[in-house]
Every structure is written in structure tokens, then in C-alpha cells.
Amino acid sequence: MTDDILTVHGITKSFPGVTALRDVELTVRRGEIHGVCGENGAGKSTLMKILSGVHPHGSYSGEVVFAGEPCAFHGIRDSEARGIVIIHQELALVPQLSIAENLFLGNERANRGWIDWNRTNHAAQRHLRRVGLRENPTTPAGDLGVGKQQLVEIAKALSKEVELLILDEPTAALNDDDSAHLLDLLRGLRDDGITCVVISHKLNEITEIAERVTILRDGRTVETLDVRADEVTEERIIAGMVGRDLEHRFPPRDPVPPGEEVLRIEDWTVHSPAHAGRVVVDGATLSLRRGEIVGLAGLMGAGRTELAMSVFGRSYGVDISGRILKDGREIDVRSVRDAIRHGIAYVSEDRKRYGLNLVADVTGNVSAAGLGKLSRRGWVDQHEEVRVAQRFRDRLRIKTSGVQAPTHTLSGGNQQKVVLAKWMFTEPDVLILDEPTRGVDVGAKYEIYGIVNGLAAQGKAVLVISSELPELLGLCDRIYALSAGRVTGELDRAEATQERLMRMMTQEVRR
Template identity: 85%
Template sequence: MTEELLRMRGITKSFPGVTALREVELSVRRGEIHGVCGENGAGKSTLMKILSGVHPHGSYDGEIEFDGRPRAFTGIRDSEAVGIVIIHQELALVPQLSIAENLFLGNEKARRGVIDWNRTNHAAQRHLRRVGLRENPTTAAGELGVGKQQLVEIAKALSKQVRLLILDEPTAALNDDDSAHLLGLLRGLREDGITCVVISHKLNEITAIADTVTILRDGRTVETLDVAVDAVTEERLIAGMVGRDLEHRFPPRDPVAPGEEVLRIEDWTVHSPANPDRRVVDRATLSLREGEVVGLAGLMGAGRTELAMSVFGRSFGVNVSGRVLKHGREIDVRTVRSAIRNGIAYVSEDRKRYGLNLVADVKRNVSAAGLGSLARGGWVDEHEEFRVAQRFRDRLRIKAPDVLAPTHTLSGGNQQKVVLAKWMFTEPEVLILDEPTRGVDVGAKYEIYTIVNSLAAQGKAVLVISSELPELLGLCDRIYALSAGRITGELSRAEATQERLMHLMTQEVGS
């Protein structure tokens, strides 16, 4: 049996008003990839922050044993000193600094108080090669894509002589190619004897890469499975995470004949702000009807988000042309205010950057897009604002102590519900949902799908943009495919399959 490297016993951690972890047990074997699964709010990240010293010894109950010795980490430096390194979901690189400077930030290679840049850059290049990056170490980190930034973070961990590498949602923001490369790198690290703990909502990746998997639910350990002997499947993991079998990943929806056309986007063309000669959306035409959920499928770079943002007040793009018609009449969507006034709402794919004010409370976020309806004589009626937020908290089952809770304290799934509540409060006729379940666990996904279905049942027209084809197939009445900025086809629910959609999404388009 492989030797145990890490043991966490009876870990209990409380925050004001909530117990995040209750008597959690975690055992990780030397040289394995250990997956940690659970719904948003299950306690995964909190457990890893305890292990890495972010939550110091004394702020929790329980014991940590690493490499056969009891440990009491009072900070990240303590855990890194024994070879435990954590890479958080929100990458911690300084964009203005070079790759080499980021790799050795706080651990500079200096002689007599002066940084040895030649030694620094050569060492950085060596670590970059190990993770498969050929970038010049003097390149600014901010010039790299998210996939390469993730690899720089791993190279940084390798520079610290890592023995246990913790990755929190490492592929959440990556495309399929970057995700595959990262998973291949983790397999290589395992062969080199480095132990990895991976937190991920992408259960297919967990089943593909992990040797063992621990499931957390409501702050407790449910079970630890050995992938080689326990017949671990996505369905088995889901059942452990949510406490019930999910025979269907999508809530039932009674088929309803869609009503009249609500919105029509006609001959829509958008040029890139960085290169005004390049069309990112090219003469696209699509329509949405009452009570209908319509999907928009496309590979990375196809122009899905660019189309959505340009329609919503021209939030993206230059030299935008084409028409937007609502109930057959052309409307003005040249500003966000005019788009909202015309009954259009847009839920961004990046909720933390564009969808929420994370330092504000739930109440203020829910009311943000519709404050005008709460104003009396130029002043916001705070009592009515509170009632509105409370109503949406109950209606969408937002898990928060109360509507005065800071939004950043909520789990990802509940933050997404707050964004939905914000736009539902504006009472739109059309909702554009861009990656509505990104970074959200399977239980919260089901609840969000239920909300989408209820919006359609109210007669709303919903456009869903998603990178997950099964999500579009399970949720949508019709699906448009986009390739290189052009609509290449439209399939009904009965016609749509992953193969047919992929064919349309990869179709070459003429000039």
C-alpha cells in the first residue's frame, strides 16, 4: 500500500453565523492525484486554506499530519517551507511584472541584497520548460492567456520545491486544449513523485485523472473512493455530492408551443476594437420567441460573447451595424440604459468582474439594475429595497444568512443566483445568459436550470450561451451554431446532437 503523505483529522472550522467544516477527515497518499469534490459551499476551499496556512493554526479545531509529523501552520510561509503549495482559482500573478519576477516574488535570487537577473531568468526558463512553456521569462505575465498563466503558477510552485500541490478549480477558465494540456502536466508531475490535490466541478476530469476522490457535503466528509477499485463514475460522484441520485441532470419541462417572436437580431456585424478591420460577428441573424429557450453554440473565439455584449448596449465592439427588432419594431440598443429600457437583460460570463459588486451586500446587488423603480423623490426607498431582495432570496433559494451578507462570502452558485435576481428584478422580456453555470456545481446547476425553465414558463425569451453542449441539448428548444462570427445553422431540440452541432461549429465559412 502506498505510504500516506497527508492526514487531516477532525477538522472543524466556523465563521460568524455558519459552520463551514464539521469533523472532516482527509487522507492523501504519497505520489497520487487526489480529487476533492462537493457542491459550492461544501467546504472544499476552506479545507485547503486550512492545510496551506491561509486559515492559521488556532482558528480551527482538528489535527494536520504531514510526512509523518504533526503540523501547526500559522501562515503560507510555514506550509511552503515543508513543500505544500496552493494555487487558488483566482490566479495571483502580478500582470505588470515579468514571468521570472512572478516566479520568484518573495523568494528572489539575490546576492548581497541585489537581485541576480541572469540567474533569475535562467532558473525561470528551466521551470517554464518543465511545464511546457517556451515564453521568454522577461515577458510580462499580463500578456499571457489564462491557460499559460495557470502554467506559470505551476512553474512557480515547482520553484518552491513543491511536494504537495493543491489546485483549486485549475481548468475552470480554460478551453478544452488548455485543460487537456494541464491535465497531462499533472500526470507528468505524478510520475515525478509530486502529490497533487485537485478541486474541480468538472467531474469528467476528476474521473479521468484522479487516483482517489474525497467527497464533501455540507461541510462533512461523505466518503473517499479509490478510482481503481470502486467503479467511480460521474453519477456516483454526483449522488455523493448532492445526497440523492440524479436520474436526470435537467429538470422536467412541459413542452409548450412558443409564442410570437419577441426579439430579432438581423444582419448583425461587429468589428474588433483591437483590429477594426476584423469582423468578430459577421452578418448574424437569429430570433427569440415567447416562452422559448434558445441556445448559442460555438468554439472559443467564435464570437458568442461578442455578439451578446454588442447587442446589450454595444458593450463590446466598434463599427457595429445591423438591426434589433422587438415585436417587429426596430429598437435602440446603442447604450446599456436603452437596452434595459427596451426589456433586454444580460448575465455576463464573468460574474465577478461584470455582474456583481462583491464588496456590497446581497440587497444592493439585487437592486442595482433597477434602482429607478425603488426611488422616491430621488431617494432609494431602503425598506422596499430590503423587501425586494428578501423576495428574490426566497424565490431563488439564495443561501445567505440574510440579504445584508457581503456578496463575496457566498458560494459561486449563490453568487450566480444573485446576478440572475438582479436582472429578473428589471422585469425583462429577453434574458441573455452567457455561461450561466460556469464554475457552479451540479446541484446549483440544476437549480439554475429550474430558474431558466420558470422564466420561459412566464413567457420570457431566453438566449443561453454555453461551452457545454450537453447543457444546451438538455435545456434548449432550438440551438444556433456560430463559427468564425457567422451563424452556420439552426437545429431544433429533436434534430440537435453533439455531433451535428460540432459539425456546424467547425464549419468553414466563406468570405
């Protein structure tokens, strides 16, 4: 039996106006964890969708050989029947159904047309134990956190007798503990003989877990590296991904003294809308000056997003108290419309749910928050709307076949640029960026950092919320730390370190 479980020869796949893959080659050995890396738009997800039957045979050219046999998958059922299962970045669980129902959806444990619930729940429990979950199989999937939902997806794959498991950005939405548990689980699956292909922007995880890594760039295979033999580092992978060495992860920025204070949040307190009496943000005070990039650091659950959303027109929270001052004068911001009118913009951490209309084209998304600037007597000037979208496409280097392209066809990094363009079009004085580079590759990160620097150079005040401390340290002039809803400290760029920030982020808060 060959040591190669999967071989891909000369795969080419085109969409209207763009060639996503061009003569791609890939070889995966049986029983290994194989990493696949590349910038957004490099073709990683497209290749995996071909392997899993999402893009059916006939819609691409080239050959897929699995376990020594040429394959012609016409749908997901064909690939799963052969032992290939893909877990997408956007989890596909039905929240209203139980864990067991999700595990066997479309593959029900039935007897004479009736579902055997005892058999279903016992089988589900066996698969859950294998992935380290102690949950009751009758628990609704929607009651689980993202980390546990990811494990349910893997258990679902195991129930299908998977031989090759493909995971697309499996840790993108997980905290450090859940990510570490997932990586340990993948090692265990490998030891059990299951081959894994992992797509990830987290290069530290790829170098930690993968035996080999294949790099794609602009729809082509660049190279495949043996992580151990070649002593592969993150910098080596980055060089392959972007086609050049990145001596600096952050673009240069001329040090310019910040201007006057533009926004001050004083004694800001927010209560949870879901749990009566629970304080989510507790007496927070912080300020931003013109031309300044300020960071907000905190562990998951610290209240960072809740603080940002509550300031942005009370988009989150109840029983909110405190003051917001703009240019030294107190303002009343009780709605998103009020926030926009006062020159405050917010880029959500979840661009697909809150930042974009994925069905609409790029033009419609760019203009969405500033239609008033394009309207005359209730009518939108569509020609000017297109010109605005084209201007931002060129300015932010958004890769798209045209501004009429549906936004869901863009890569993650380019979708993020569209969200930035939408809020930049409103010409805000204050821009709050919540996890602005989540799910974005290193090349697109560099470009987004350049956009942020450019906004500061124009005199905008930028508040950056990020779970990546190196990102905050490399980008920000000052950084606030948040723990259990309270601001526990503030550090200037010169004195900030990961260790000092972590101490403040984990500081015990007494109430």
C-alpha cells in the same frame, strides 16, 4: 516512511452565522492525484485554505498532519516552507511583471541585496520548460492567455520545491486543449513524486485523472472512493455530492408552444475595438420567441460573448451595424440603459468582474440594475430594497446567512443566483445568459436550470450561451451555431446532436 503524506482529523471551521466545516476527515497518499468534490458551499475551498495557511492555526479546531508531523501553519509562508503550495481558481499573477518576476516574487534570486537577473531568467526558463512553456521569461504575464498563465502558476509552485500541490478548479477557465495539456502535466508531476490534490466540478476530469476522490457535503466528509477499484462513475460521485441519485441532469419541463417573436437580430456585424478592421461578428441573424429557450453554441473565439455584449447596449465592439427588432419594431440600443429600458438583460460569463460588486451585500447587488423601481424623488426606499432581496433569496433559494451578508462570502453557485436575481428584478422580456453554470456544481446547476425553465414558463425569451454542448441539448428548444463570427446553422431540439452541432461550429467560413 508512511504512505500518507497528509492526514486531516476532525477539522471544524466556522464563520459568522455559518459552520463551513464540521469534523472533516481527509487522507492523501504520497505520490497520488487525489480529487476533492462537492457542491458549492460544501467546504472544499475552506479546507484547502486551512491546509495552505490562508486560514491560520487557531482559527479552526482539529489537526493537520503532514509527512508524519502535526502542523500549525500561521500563514502561507509557513505552509510553503513545509512544501505545500496552493493555486487558487483566481490566478494571482501580476500582469505588468515578467514571467520570471512572477515566478520568484517574494522569493527573489538576489546577491547582496541586488536581484541577479541572469540567474532569475535562467531559473525561470528551466521551470517553464518543465511545464511545457516555451515563452521568453521576460514576457509580461499579462500578455499570456489563461491557459499559459495557469502553467506559469504551476511553474511558480515548482520553484518552491513543492511536495503537495493543491489546485482549486484548475481547468474552469480553460478550453479543451489547454485542459488536456494541464491534466497530462499533472500526471507527469505525479510520476516525479509530487502529490496533487485537485478540486474540480468537472467530474469527467476527476474520474480520468484521480486515483481516489473524497466527497464533501454540507461541510462534512461523506466518503472517499477508490476510482479504479470501485469503478467510480460521474453518477456515483454526483449521488455522494447531492445525497441522492440524479436520474436526470435537467428538471422536467412541460412542452409549451412558444409565443410570438419578441427579439430579432438582423445582419449584425461587430468589429474588434482592439484590432482595427477585424470582424468579430459577421452578419449574424437570429430570433427569439416568448417562452422559448434558445442556445448559442460555438468554440472559443467564435464571437458568442461579443455578439451578446454588443446587443446589450453596445457593451463591446466598434463599427456596429445591423438591426435589432423588439416585438416587430426596430429599436435603438446604444447604451446599457437603453437595453434595460427595452427589456433586455445580460448575465455576464465573468460574474466576479462584470456581474457583481463582491464588497457589497446581497441586497445591494440584487437592486443594482433596478434602483429606479425603488426610488422616490432621488431617494431609495431601503426597507423595500431589503424586502426585494429577501423575496429573491427565498425564490431562488440563495444560501446565505442574510441579505446583509457580503456577496464575496457566498459560494459560486449562490453568487450566480444573485446575478440572476439582479436581472430578474428588472423584469426583462429577453434574458441573455452567458455561461450561466460556469464554475457551478451539479446541484446548483440543476437549480439554475429550474430557474431558466421558470423564466420561459413566464413568457420570457432566454438566450443561453454555453461551452457545454450537453447543457444546450438538455435545456434549449432551438440552438444556433456560430463559427468565426457567422451563424452557420440552426437546429430544433428534436434534431440537435453534439455531432451535428460540432460540424456547424467547426464549419470553415469564407470571407
